[in-house]
Amino acid sequence: MRKVASYLIPILSLIIFVVIMQGGCYYITSWSERNIIPEYVNQVESDINAERWDNAQEDLHRLDLAWKKAIPRIQYHAERDAIDGIKENIARLSGSIEAKDRGLALAELNELAEHWDNLKN
Amino acid sequence: MNEGIVVIVRSIIGFFTLLIFARILGKQQISQLTFFDYVLGITIGSIAASLSVDLSSRAWPHWVGLTVWAVIVWALQWFTLKCRPAAKYIVGEPTVVIMNGQIMEDAMRSIRYTLGDVLEQLRDKGIFDLNQVGFAVVETNGKVSVLLKPEFLPATPKDLKLTTQSSGLSTELIYDGLIINENLKQANVDKLWLENELKTKGISHISEVFLATIDSAGTLYLDTYKDHMK
Numbered sequence: 001m002r003k004v005a006s007y008l009i010p011i012l013s014l015i016i017f018v019v020i021m022q023g024g025c026y027y028i029t030s031w032s033e034r035n036i037i038p039e040y041v042n043q044v045e046s047d048i049n050a051e052r053w054d055n056a057q058e059d060l061h062r063l064d065l066a067w068k069k070a071i072p073r074i075q076y077h078a079e080r081d082a083i084d085g086i087k088e089n090i091a092r093l094s095g096s097i098e099a100k101d102r103g104l105a106l107a108e109l110n111e112l113a114e115h116w117d118n119l120k121n
Numbered sequence: 122m123n124e125g126i127v128v129i130v131r132s133i134i135g136f137f138t139l140l141i142f143a144r145i146l147g148k149q150q151i152s153q154l155t156f157f158d159y160v161l162g163i164t165i166g167s168i169a170a171s172l173s174v175d176l177s178s179r180a181w182p183h184w185v186g187l188t189v190w191a192v193i194v195w196a197l198q199w200f201t202l203k204c205r206p207a208a209k210y211i212v213g214e215p216t217v218v219i220m221n222g223q224i225m226e227d228a229m230r231s232i233r234y235t236l237g238d239v240l241e242q243l244r245d246k247g248i249f250d251l252n253q254v255g256f257a258v259v260e261t262n263g264k265v266s267v268l269l270k271p272e273f274l275p276a277t278p279k280d281l282k283l284t285t286q287s288s289g290l291s292t293e294l295i296y297d298g299l300i301i302n303e304n305l306k307q308a309n310v311d312k313l314w315l316e317n318e319l320k321t322k323g324i325s326h327i328s329e330v331f332l333a334t335i336d337s338a339g340t341l342y343l344d345t346y347k348d349h350m351k
Contacts, residue, residue, distance in 0.1 A: 010141040017134045021181045075127050080176040 024077025027070070028119050037066050041113050048097070048105045056097045056105070064090050078119050085115045124176060131180050135173040138184065139165070142191040147198065155212060155261050165190050212261050219257035222270065234259055243267060289337030298328040298346075308335050319343075 040063035047056035067086060075083065089112035096104040142165070165187060172183035201208035216232050218225050218239055229239070239257060242265035248254060253273040258266045278285045292308045293301055294315060305311060315333070318341055324330060332344045 010144075013137055013141065017138060017184065020130065020134065021179075021184060072123075075123065076130055077179065077181070079179045080124070 020076050022077060024074035025120060027073045028077075028116070037063065037070060037116060038113075040066055041109065041116070044093070045106070045109055048102055048109065051100070051102065053097055053100050057094070060090065060094055060097060064094075074119060082115055082119055086112055089115065127176060128174055131176075132173040134180065134184065135169040135187075138172075138187060139169045142187070146191065146194055156263065157212075161190070161194055165194075215261060215266075216259045217256065218259050218265070219251075219254050221256070222252070222254060224251075232259060239265060286338070291334040291336040291342065293332065293334050294341075295327060295330045295333035298330060300327060310335065 040059055043059045044056055044063060047053075047059055067090065071083060089108050093105055093108040093112065096108055168183055168187045168190065171178070172180055172187060175183070197211060201211050216228050216234075218229050218232075218234060224236070224239075229236070239259075240251075243249075243251075243254065243257070246265075246267055248267060248269070253269050254267060255270040256268040260266055292304045294304055294308065294310070295301070300312060300315070305315070316327070319325075319327065319330065319333075322343055324343070324345060329345050329347070330343060331346050332342075334342045336342075
């Protein structure tokens, strides 16, 4: 029993470590209802394309809340720069929606989507 | 992102991963490490440090790097154990630098060892006269092993035709005021005997004893918390 435990404890520990480090990757790639960030990105994009600026600001606010909820789940997986990058994209996106600048808003949104995709790696 | 919590979690992962890998890689002491082992240790430690505090990159690549280095070290250890020629190639061979009292200059040059290095290591072993040295060998870990000429070797009880008794290994019976019951059985003694022995030495309770050991001849060594130093 003792010998089994001496093998089992390190193996289980290593498995737990891998799950902690790669759990965020599963969250990002999963299709569960909790993973609503890509959905909000699409909504904001269609709002901007249709120049519905008030709706875009509301959807961006929802996206911001969803992102803040997602951070604790992915913070052990993602690097700080990627997390900060998305945070900055949201801030700049908010400004460009307020200024009703379609080009800048779409550029920020695409960069945000790219950052989100990079988190999967 | 709560950086403090992330660093705590990553440090725990790094620490225990390193502990597990170090246990797998064996019990080589620092003094037995070759230069390559030493560099490997530093590299693996450095990767673990990055895994712990470098938040600008993900933990996973560091952990994979740590695992790969540990696996390669383990594979090399296994390979050198199974294949002697490979061991000679990877770990190297001991080099004789003094043979029958003669300094082997070419051998020293091939391992980039100076006479000063050899003399320093000899002095470290208490040998100040080269005339006393029969053989000196530079081991793979860089240390020098010395065999003195027969006339300078210390006399042993066998040389003096004296009979000796093996004292064997001693067993701990009490440590930090607590009896180690497993060792009592192993030493074929019981608690009552131990308490009587303590009483004869003027010790009323086991909690007064810091360490008690017994050797194979049944001699008890006692050390109490009260040190009567004058």
